[in-house]
Amino acid sequence: MIEKKWWGDYEKIKFPHIVASQQFERQQLETLFKLTAKIEDVLEKERMVNWLYGNIVTLMFWQPSTRTFSSFAAASVRLGASIIPILDAGKFSSHAKGESLQDTAIVMSGRWKSDLIVVRHPEIGSARSMAKYSRCPLFNGGDGPGQHPTQALLDLYTIQKEYGKIDGLKIAMVGDLLYSRTVRSLCYLLSKFDGVKIFFVSPESIRMKDDIKEHLTENKIDWKECTDLKEVAPKVSVIYQTRIQKEYFSDIKEYEEVRGIYIINNNIIKLLKDDGIIMHPLPRIDEIAYEVDKSPNARYFEQADNGDVVRMALLLVALNPTKAEELMAMPLDKAA
Numbered sequence: 001m002i003e004k005k006w007w008g009d010y011e012k013i014k015f016p017h018i019v020a021s022q023q024f025e026r027q028q029l030e031t032l033f034k035l036t037a038k039i040e041d042v043l044e045k046e047r048m049v050n051w052l053y054g055n056i057v058t059l060m061f062w063q064p065s066t067r068t069f070s071s072f073a074a075a076s077v078r079l080g081a082s083i084i085p086i087l088d089a090g091k092f093s094s095h096a097k098g099e100s101l102q103d104t105a106i107v108m109s110g111r112w113k114s115d116l117i118v119v120r121h122p123e124i125g126s127a128r129s130m131a132k133y134s135r136c137p138l139f140n141g142g143d144g145p146g147q148h149p150t151q152a153l154l155d156l157y158t159i160q161k162e163y164g165k166i167d168g169l170k171i172a173m174v175g176d177l178l179y180s181r182t183v184r185s186l187c188y189l190l191s192k193f194d195g196v197k198i199f200f201v202s203p204e205s206i207r208m209k210d211d212i213k214e215h216l217t218e219n220k221i222d223w224k225e226c227t228d229l230k231e232v233a234p235k236v237s238v239i240y241q242t243r244i245q246k247e248y249f250s251d252i253k254e255y256e257e258v259r260g261i262y263i264i265n266n267n268i269i270k271l272l273k274d275d276g277i278i279m280h281p282l283p284r285i286d287e288i289a290y291e292v293d294k295s296p297n298a299r300y301f302e303q304a305d306n307g308d309v310v311r312m313a314l315l316l317v318a319l320n321p322t323k324a325e326e327l328m329a330m331p332l333d334k335a336a
Helices: 025-045 068-080 099-108 127-130 149-163 181-190 210-218 229-235 252-258 290-294 302-319 320-330
Strands: 057-063 083-088 116-123 138-144 170-174 195-202 222-226 238-241 275-277
Touching: 025 320, 057 068, 057 099, 068 083, 068 116, 068 138, 068 302, 083 149, 099 116, 099 127, 116 127, 116 302, 127 138, 127 229, 138 149, 149 181, 149 275, 149 302, 170 181, 181 210, 195 229, 210 222, 222 252, 229 238, 275 302, 302 320
Parallel strands: 057 083, 057 116, 116 138, 170 195, 170 238, 195 222, 238 275
Antiparallel strands: none
């Protein structure tokens, strides 16, 4: 059954906020993916519905975004909601005048202003802080190098859609593991499944933090650190490539030392299993060669497309759980 707080009363916050990946349980993930598939089936036929008509979704982004911003915007509009877009919020909101995140959350979640808020902010924990004061559901669209839970959900949905399962898969996380919020969030979700093995492929200077490795160990998820992508590529079903994030390096020399250290090209593709796939949260710079786009193993653009329907499912559960229940009760081909 889908309840209004079906993804958990995270830290006893009043509304069904999404601030961290670890608030989801396996059963909730499986329910979400079934709902996503049904919404995808409906939208293939109707393109737009009115399930969220009368709702307003505020998109408040302090950091640049192409996919997350446009994905939530498209998801909202296709479900019939309206949006309030606030890009570059550090400049074009009262935050530029010194307003606190607390006051911003209270104002933007006002009775007649927002029914749901999506926030991207450069500080770890910013979404969690705002959620405590928000008077409507608040989703974390990325809090610096902390977490990006809705990205992790679409990543996991992409893998589930490809293989029909998560249990028993071997996955390589490659590149900037120190600052990658998407990798951190995905690791939390993968820890809900059985027999998963994760290879952390990175230079020593940008290895995965100990908290994630300790979490995986506690949840009996096998993991291994290594530096050789060519050695790992034939062993895994998924290579999750990441960008070396220049914006988080205080020393440009340190960035230049690791930039371009792992590049996926056709030589790496040849090492993959026949059904192996390449994923990337995007944007890419030079870490995946354009020649790979033509490969049947490339899934990063499909991954981005999956984000729209996954976020539709999240919005629907938060704002119209009754309709979500109706969809779940229908056979897939009759969901429309």
